[in-house]
Structures are given as C-alpha cells and as structure tokens.
Amino acid sequence: MTVRTTSQASPRRSGAGVGHADVVVVGSGFGGSVAAYRLAEAGLSVVVLERGRAYPPGSFARTPAETGRAFWDPGSGLYGLFDVWSFRGCDAVVASGLGGGSLIFANVLLRKDERWFVTEQPLPGGGHESWPVGRADLEPHYDAVERMMGAVPYPLHRPGYADTPKTRALREAAAALGLEFQLPPLAVAFAPSPDAEPQPGLPVDGPREGNLHGSDRRTCRLCGECNIGCNEGAKNSLDFTYLSAARRHGADLRTGHDVQAVRPGPRGGYQVDYVRYTGTGPDAGEPGSREPGRRPPTGTLTCDRLVLAAGTLGTTQLLLRSRNRLPGLGPALGTRFSTNGDTLSFLLRAKDRRTGGSRPLNPSQGPVITGALRLPDELDGHPGAGRGGYIEDGGYPQFVQWLAEGARGPQQLSRAARFLTRRLTGRLGLTSGRHLSKDLSDLLGDGLLTSTSLPLLGMGRDIPDGELRLRGGRLDVGWTPAHSADELRRIHATMRRIADVLDAGYADNPLWHLGRTVTVHPLGGVPMSSRPETGVCDPFGEVHGHPGLYIADGSALPGPVGANPSLTIAALADRMCTRLLEARAGGGNGAVPRPAYARRTSLVFTERMRGYYVPGATDPECAERGGAQREHFAFRxxxxxxxxxxxxxxxxxxxxxxxxxxxxxxxGRRPVLHGRFHLFAPASAGGGQEAGGTDPAGADVRRVLRYRLHFTDSQERPCTFAGHKQITHAATLRLWPDTTVLPFRVLAGHSADPLDPEAAVLGAGRLRLGLRDLAHQLSTFRTTGPDGTAALARFGEFFLGRLWASYSPYARPPGGGTPSP
Structure with a gap:
C-alpha cells in the first residue's frame, strides 16, 4: 500500500516552507496530538514535528523481512516503528511514528485513581511523591479525551465478541480473590458507528477524507495485533482522531523531522533545530534510506510557543542536551523516573477444575487487553496493603502461537520422528494403511500450550526514584527494580494467586530473575511541581522561568499513574491547552511575554568536585585527621x-x-534545593571560617569562592553545605591549591548564615578539583543572549584579572601602593 505523506502543506497554512509558527509541537503522541488539535482549533498556526513516518492501515510490518526493518535506529539506517532502549536496570519500548505510542498501545484508557494523586507521600529512599494536580482538576479533561478517542468497554456480551475466554477467566479469578474487576474503556471501534450493534470486520462509517490517511477502516476482528499496529484501522489511534482533526483545522504535520536541540530566540520565543530523514522513493518527506556516511539535511523553525511531547525519554534527552541553552532549568531535571510498575508474567496450561481437562484461554482471541483487575492501595483505607496497581489480561497475534509451538524443540522432534516412522513403516508394508490426515494432525500437535496459556500484564505505583542523565552524549537511566521490590513482588504474588485459581502453571518474565524489567510506560524526568526547586514545569506544564515552553508527555508526571498512563497524559495536555488559551485570551493580542533572559546575557558552567567527608567532624582540619572515618563525598x-x-x-x-x-x-545523592555560588566575594570581616586577614601559612586572605547549598538528607532533614576556597595574596605556587581545594562543613538546617555560631555542625571534609574535572569544567562554559562571545570575553578578563592580582609576582600586595582588585 502506498503511504500518503503528511508533510505537505495544509490548505490553510503555508506548509513545509514555513519558518515561523505560533506553536511548534515536538512529537505526536498522546500529549502532542492533543496540543496540536486544541491549539489549531483555536486558530493558532501549528507545526507538528514527528521523527517517524505515517502508518495507514495495511502498512504495519507482518512478514519477517518487514519486521526486521521495523525498528528505529537512524544511525544504522533503520526508521521503523519500534524504538527499544536498553539501560542498566531496565529496557524500554516506545514508538516512532505519526501517532506516537497510540500506534502500539493496548487501547486502555483508565483514569488515575482519585486517592493516588498523592501530596508529599514519603518515599522509602528519601524524598516525596507529590502531585500538584488532583482528580477533580482532570475530570473534565478525562471526559473530553474519552469522547475524542471513542472510548468504550469491550462488548463481552454482544454476539461476535462473546467468545473471549481470557476475559471470563480473569473475571472469575478476581471474584475468587475478592478483587475488583472491570471492563476498561478501550479506544477501539467495535461497531460501525456509535449507535450501531458491535460486529467484527464491518466498515467503519465515515468518509475517507475523514482521516488523514484517506483509508478505509474496519471494526475490530479480534486478531490480537494491537501492539504491533492495527492493519484493519479498528484502533482509534491518534492519527485517526486528534491528528486528523488537527489537520482539518490547519495544523502542518511533518514526518521525518527529528528535533536535536531547542533554545530561546534572540527576541523571545524559541528556536527548534532538527534533522530531516527523507526517502528516495515516491513518498518524499517520509523517513527512508540515505547514502551511507551522508548526513541528513538540517533545519530550524522559530515559534512563539514550544510544546515538547517527544515522550519521556525523548523530551528528557532533548532538555538535557539543551540545558546550557535554557538557563534556569531546575535541579529536578532528569529525576522522578518511573516504569509505572510494568510487569509481565505467564499462566501456563490452565485446567478446568470441573472436568479435569484443559481450559482454553485463547490469548490471540480479542484485543490485547479486555479486562482489568485492581489491586487495592493503603490509601484506599486498607492498612498494610502497600501501593496499588492493576493486572490485565494480555494477548498476542495468532502467528505468535505458531512460533511458540514450533519452539518446543523436544516435543516437535518427537512428533516429527513418529510421523516419519509411520510413513516409512507404511511404505515398507510393515503396518496397515493409515489415513495421512491423522498423521498430519498428530505432527502438528494439539496446540494446548498456547491455547491454554495467557500473558498477564501488571502496572502499579512503583517508586519514582530513577534518574535520567547523559553519559557520553547518550541517555542513561539510573534505576533498579530493587528499590520497588515490595511493590513489584506484590503484583507477582497476585499473578501467582490468579494462576492457582485457574489451576495453571506460572512463569515470571525471565528478565525478572536477572534483576531487570521491561517497561512500555516510562514516566518522569521533567516532573511538574508548584515550586521550581522541586520540579521543572508547573502544574499546567509550563517550564518554570521559561514562558511559552511547555511539557506535554509522560516526562511531566511526578510519579507513576498506577494504571495505563495514556489517558492521564492526554488529559494533562488538554488541561494545559485550556490554560494556555485562557491566558492568550486575557492577554490582548495573545503574544507570549518576552522572557527576561532574552534581554540579557547569561553564563552557565558545570563544576564537579570529589573528596571525603567525616561525619561528626567540627571543621575541615579535624576531618583531615579523620582517617578511617572518612567517606566519599562529591557534588556536581x-x-x-x-x-x-x-x-x-x-x-x-x-x-x-x-x-x-x-x-x-x-x-546518597541528594538534589540541591537552593544553591548559591559567590566568585571572588570579599572575605568576611569578622572571625570564623571565612574571615579575612591571614591564613595559617601567613598569606593575606581578601576574597573567597563561596558555596552555599541547601539540601535534605534521606530522612528529609534540612542540611546546608557550606564551603569556601580562600584566594590569598601569595606566591604563584599557591594558585593551584587555593583554587582547586574546597574545605567545607555540613550544617543542620537550611542556614542563611553559615557563620552563625548557633548552627549545629554535622560533619566536615575537603573536596578537590582534578585535572580531568577542570578540563571538563572549561568545556562547559556557555552563554545565552545577545553578544555572547563578547560577554564570555568580559568574564574571562574578570576571572583572570582577579587571579593575576592575587598570584602574579608582578602584582603589588595590598598596602603596597596599588589597591587590590
């Protein structure tokens, strides 16, 4: 089937040649698609940049050759649907295509439970999970998204859909275990129209021009292929709903555009840098092959407002790459990563207790998910229950059953040997004639393994304590299942109980026993919060300190949803757009206020230091003698x-x-909540750790490099890091130790005055700046704003001038006739 490009000009806008838009949306998943529709509907010019291509019905991979190319790795010439990330503690599977994760999600649109919108809930490893929004804030937006996505429960009791044994089995298990069961809303067309009777395989009503692909659609035919792309068009994915509506309102949808960096514009707004993957065939603008070693073409768009919706991994990586260009991004960037408790296990060879025979579960019959079983939470009024979650029936395409049966090596070989023996003895006349049909039936087997087995999918409120960061220019995740072991074990234990009820065997995902998990719902990294110290964006998705920059995907979530997160992500994006449009309506012409930083030049650099810390030491000199009591200490x-x-x-x-x-x-590693750095500040006039006068070696101390960092320990007790480097008027040889050694103390409380004699000292130590750390620090200096090069030169002149005045043998000491700088 020919894929129709979506990067051509829309009828109302100027198309692919536009260099500026009211809004640029990066990504077309559940947040980006909602934003594109809402803002285009309001009359704004909207450009959507999606790195993947469009997937009309019939274009999803099915053959081995197609599936081998269905992965995303542009560096290897792969521009397919599945983007698989591998980290140290987990693997993640996300989508790359017009419609984002909706192309491969299992259709479930569950709302986050009302009591699970926690505020200041302590986490086992320190810190809190805190949601600055509540269920009441999202209710109208949940409603709006459900209407747009055509959410309906699985029609289990309707002809054509009643024969779905896995759904009935899960409902039976829930009743036996005393757990709540429901048929969750699904974004699937089971009926030709909303008021028609559900029936598989019927044409979905509506003109071909009603969707951006211009393709016919058919109702769900129960093939279990939801997670690899629906070739029937039965899934109400975002390309058929929000994106088609956005395009009708004039949104410019550009596929094959992979955003690499974002930065403030010189006169306000934002600039978006991208590379473009273009094919060589008739589908210009779609991702495709290019000459080996040849770089893809690049481009830049400018906009008044920028919506980042590239997914948890994509948006966080983009902001980490662009951090030096966006001064003021808070310390929470990269934090609060969660896998949403994603868990996979398998029921094997279920039995019918009444007959003693096999119990069919038929996992490939129906959509991937049809039913959901809810695990209670201690927040629901169940003391000791732990953190809640959901368990859902899984499914897979029918061809997977053939693969699974064929992979049973010994059984397959045994059947093949019997088949050949019978055929040979029959040819030799050693046995009476047999029908070949019976032998072929025996060769194929009864298929009981796959027909009586069922995947179970779990989700829950795991601990959002992972950290996303760049390592060697690539995204890395510091997360391990061990921190969420209690929550995950509870899900596994309930799955085992379901297996017992259904008289089935049980098997965990093999990766679980290796201390790994696979998530299809990565969340966090750019968490929302009402305060910039604890979040990157506000409760409406706008980045603190950066007017007009919004986050509209799973990265903004400050913790797990506990249920399938797609609906919550979309509802938050809808709420974001409502606030954006209200602010625009109240602002006259709707122009975004020009950020203060656009009128000035900022400077950013990164410093890393390592050393030791001695708890209980009263000052760095005592810590020097601490010996065996020393422990590692570092900051970045x-x-x-x-x-x-x-x-x-x-x-x-x-x-x-x-x-x-x-x-x-x-x-352990604790974020700085409030930090201040003073460069060449005057030394204090009084006594104490930073007093002026002379140091123990007799050198004159007039200035210090002062560090004041507020943080909390693992028990959330406030602490202050107070350190200073003394800049002395001394011989040149003192330059290196004075500027690279940092004595410090850790004080109880968030002290405004670290010289306060009432402040309790928790410990002390020394940090050092190594040669490699210094080289890294020098490479991180960046400026943003007008005259950046000249500004950096002014800073260099100031910095080197201070050092020259203190350590050059040609500079006169204070009191020698030349004032000290």
Missing part, C-alpha cells in the same frame, strides 16, 4: 549567572547553583 553543580553584567557588577558576584551532592552519610 550547574552554576548560572542569569545576567552576566549584573553578576560582574555585584560586589558579591553571586550566581545560582543547581545540581546534587552525594555522600553515604547524607543519604
């Missing part, structure tokens, strides 16, 4: 001077410090 800080001119003019030369501190005695 991103220092930001939002206005470089003001920073240089300020006598204290104060800048913001975001990042983390790390030490076993402080609870």
């Amino acid at each position: 800080l991103t220092v930001t001077a939002d206005d470089l001119d003001a920073f240089l003019d300020d006598p204290e030369h104060q800048a913001r410090a975001d990042g983390w501190v790390e030490s076993p005695g402080c609870g």
Whole structure:
C-alpha cells in the first residue's frame, strides 16, 4: 500500500516552507496530538514535528523481512516503528511514528485513581511523591479525551465478541480473590458507528477524507495485533482522531523531522533545530534510506510557543542536551523516573477444575487487553496493603502461537520422528494403511500450550526514584527494580494467586530473575511541581522561568499513574491547552511575554568536585585527621549567572547553583534545593571560617569562592553545605591549591548564615578539583543572549584579572601602593 505523506502543506497554512509558527509541537503522541488539535482549533498556526513516518492501515510490518526493518535506529539506517532502549536496570519500548505510542498501545484508557494523586507521600529512599494536580482538576479533561478517542468497554456480551475466554477467566479469578474487576474503556471501534450493534470486520462509517490517511477502516476482528499496529484501522489511534482533526483545522504535520536541540530566540520565543530523514522513493518527506556516511539535511523553525511531547525519554534527552541553552532549568531535571510498575508474567496450561481437562484461554482471541483487575492501595483505607496497581489480561497475534509451538524443540522432534516412522513403516508394508490426515494432525500437535496459556500484564505505583542523565552524549537511566521490590513482588504474588485459581502453571518474565524489567510506560524526568526547586514545569506544564515552553508527555508526571498512563497524559495536555488559551485570551493580542533572559546575557558552567567527608567532624582540619572515618563525598553543580553584567557588577558576584551532592552519610545523592555560588566575594570581616586577614601559612586572605547549598538528607532533614576556597595574596605556587581545594562543613538546617555560631555542625571534609574535572569544567562554559562571545570575553578578563592580582609576582600586595582588585 502506498503511504500518503503528511508533510505537505495544509490548505490553510503555508506548509513545509514555513519558518515561523505560533506553536511548534515536538512529537505526536498522546500529549502532542492533543496540543496540536486544541491549539489549531483555536486558530493558532501549528507545526507538528514527528521523527517517524505515517502508518495507514495495511502498512504495519507482518512478514519477517518487514519486521526486521521495523525498528528505529537512524544511525544504522533503520526508521521503523519500534524504538527499544536498553539501560542498566531496565529496557524500554516506545514508538516512532505519526501517532506516537497510540500506534502500539493496548487501547486502555483508565483514569488515575482519585486517592493516588498523592501530596508529599514519603518515599522509602528519601524524598516525596507529590502531585500538584488532583482528580477533580482532570475530570473534565478525562471526559473530553474519552469522547475524542471513542472510548468504550469491550462488548463481552454482544454476539461476535462473546467468545473471549481470557476475559471470563480473569473475571472469575478476581471474584475468587475478592478483587475488583472491570471492563476498561478501550479506544477501539467495535461497531460501525456509535449507535450501531458491535460486529467484527464491518466498515467503519465515515468518509475517507475523514482521516488523514484517506483509508478505509474496519471494526475490530479480534486478531490480537494491537501492539504491533492495527492493519484493519479498528484502533482509534491518534492519527485517526486528534491528528486528523488537527489537520482539518490547519495544523502542518511533518514526518521525518527529528528535533536535536531547542533554545530561546534572540527576541523571545524559541528556536527548534532538527534533522530531516527523507526517502528516495515516491513518498518524499517520509523517513527512508540515505547514502551511507551522508548526513541528513538540517533545519530550524522559530515559534512563539514550544510544546515538547517527544515522550519521556525523548523530551528528557532533548532538555538535557539543551540545558546550557535554557538557563534556569531546575535541579529536578532528569529525576522522578518511573516504569509505572510494568510487569509481565505467564499462566501456563490452565485446567478446568470441573472436568479435569484443559481450559482454553485463547490469548490471540480479542484485543490485547479486555479486562482489568485492581489491586487495592493503603490509601484506599486498607492498612498494610502497600501501593496499588492493576493486572490485565494480555494477548498476542495468532502467528505468535505458531512460533511458540514450533519452539518446543523436544516435543516437535518427537512428533516429527513418529510421523516419519509411520510413513516409512507404511511404505515398507510393515503396518496397515493409515489415513495421512491423522498423521498430519498428530505432527502438528494439539496446540494446548498456547491455547491454554495467557500473558498477564501488571502496572502499579512503583517508586519514582530513577534518574535520567547523559553519559557520553547518550541517555542513561539510573534505576533498579530493587528499590520497588515490595511493590513489584506484590503484583507477582497476585499473578501467582490468579494462576492457582485457574489451576495453571506460572512463569515470571525471565528478565525478572536477572534483576531487570521491561517497561512500555516510562514516566518522569521533567516532573511538574508548584515550586521550581522541586520540579521543572508547573502544574499546567509550563517550564518554570521559561514562558511559552511547555511539557506535554509522560516526562511531566511526578510519579507513576498506577494504571495505563495514556489517558492521564492526554488529559494533562488538554488541561494545559485550556490554560494556555485562557491566558492568550486575557492577554490582548495573545503574544507570549518576552522572557527576561532574552534581554540579557547569561553564563552557565558545570563544576564537579570529589573528596571525603567525616561525619561528626567540627571543621575541615579535624576531618583531615579523620582517617578511617572518612567517606566519599562529591557534588556536581550547574552554576548560572542569569545576567552576566549584573553578576560582574555585584560586589558579591553571586550566581545560582543547581545540581546534587552525594555522600553515604547524607543519604546518597541528594538534589540541591537552593544553591548559591559567590566568585571572588570579599572575605568576611569578622572571625570564623571565612574571615579575612591571614591564613595559617601567613598569606593575606581578601576574597573567597563561596558555596552555599541547601539540601535534605534521606530522612528529609534540612542540611546546608557550606564551603569556601580562600584566594590569598601569595606566591604563584599557591594558585593551584587555593583554587582547586574546597574545605567545607555540613550544617543542620537550611542556614542563611553559615557563620552563625548557633548552627549545629554535622560533619566536615575537603573536596578537590582534578585535572580531568577542570578540563571538563572549561568545556562547559556557555552563554545565552545577545553578544555572547563578547560577554564570555568580559568574564574571562574578570576571572583572570582577579587571579593575576592575587598570584602574579608582578602584582603589588595590598598596602603596597596599588589597591587590590
């Protein structure tokens, strides 16, 4: 089937040649598609940039040759649907195509449980899970998305759909275990129209031009192929719903556009840099092959508002790459990663207790998911229940049954040997004649393994304590199932109980025993919060400190949904658009306020230091003698001077410090909630750790590099890191130790004045800046705003001038006739 491109001009907009739009949406999943429709419907010019291609019905891979190319890795010439990420603690499967995850999701549109919108719920490893929105905030948006997606429960009691034994089996197990069962809303067309009787395989009503593919659609024929793309068009995926509506309202949908970086525009708004994967055939604009070694063409779009909806992994990676271009992104960037408790196990060879025979479950009969069993949560009023979740019946295409039966090596060989023996003895006349039909039937087997087995899919409120970061330029996830072991074991235990009820064997996903899991619902990384210290975006998805920059995908979620998250992501995006359009209507011409940083030049750099810490030491000198009591201590800080001119003019030369501190005695890696860095600030006039005068070696101390970092330990007790490097007027040889050794103390409380004699000292230590760390630090200096090169030169002149005045043998000491800088 020929794929119709979606990158051509829309009838109302100027098309692929437009260089500026009111709104650019990056990604076309559940958040991006909702944003594209709502904003285009309101009359804004909208451009959607999707890296993958369009998939009309009939274009999803089915043959081995097609499936071998159905993966996403542009560096290897692969531009397919499935993007599989492998990290140290988990693997993740996401989609690449017009419609995002809706192309391969299992159609479930469950709402997040009302009590699971927690606020300040303590987490076992420290910190809290906190949702700044509640179920009441999302109810009207849940309603709107369900209407648009055509959400209906599986019609189990209707002719044509009644023969679905896996659904009845799960309902029976739920009743036996005293657990709540439901037929969840599914984004599937079971009937030709909303008021018609459900029946498989009928044409779905509506003109061909009603969807952007211009393709015919048929109602669900129960083939179990939802997760590999529906070739019938029965799934109400985003390309048939929100994206088709967005295009009718003039949205420009551009496939094959992979966004690489975003940055503020020089006069406000944002600039979006992308590469374009173009095919060589008739479907220009679709991802396809290119000459080996040849780089894809690049481009840049500008916009007044930018919506990032590239998925949890894509959006977080994009912001991490663009962090130096977007000064002020909070310390929470990359935090709160969660797998949404995704769990997979298998029921094997179910039995019918009444007859003693096999019990058919037929996992390939029906949509992938038809029923859901809910695990209660202690928040529901069940003390000791733990964190709740859902277990759902799984399914797979019929051809997978052939693969599974064929993979049973010994049984297959045994049947083949019997078949050949019978045929040979018959040819030799050693046995009486047999019908070949019976021998062929025996050769194929009874298929009981696959017909009486069933995958179970679990989700739940796992611990959102993972961290996303860049390692060697690539996204890396610091997450392990061990931190969520209690929650995951509870899901596994309930699955075993379901197996017992159905008199079936039980098998975990083999990866579970290797300490790994596979998630299809990665969440977090750009979490929402009402406060910039604890979140990247606000409860409406707008990034703190960056007006007009929005997050509209799973990365904004501050914790797991516990149920399938697609509906919640879409509802949050719908709510975001309502607030955006209300603000636009109240702002006269609707122009986005020009950010303050667009009128000034900012400076950003990153510093990493490592050393030791001695709990209980009262000062760094005591820590020096700590010996065996020493433990590792480190920090990584991103220092930001939002206005470089003001920073240089300020006598204290104060800048913001975001990042983390790390030490076993402080609870592991802890985010900096509020940090300040002072460069060449005057030393304190009084006594204490930062007093002016002379150091123990007799050198004159006039300035310090001061660090003040507020954080909390694993028990959420407030702490302050207070450190300083003394800049002395001394011989040149003192330059290296003075600027690379940082003595520090850790104080109880969030102290505004670390010289306060009432502040309790928890410990002390020293950090050092190694040569490799210094080289890395020098490579991280970036400026944003007008005259960046000149601004960086001014900073260099200031920095080197201070060092020259202190350590050059040609600079006169204070009191020698030349004032100290």
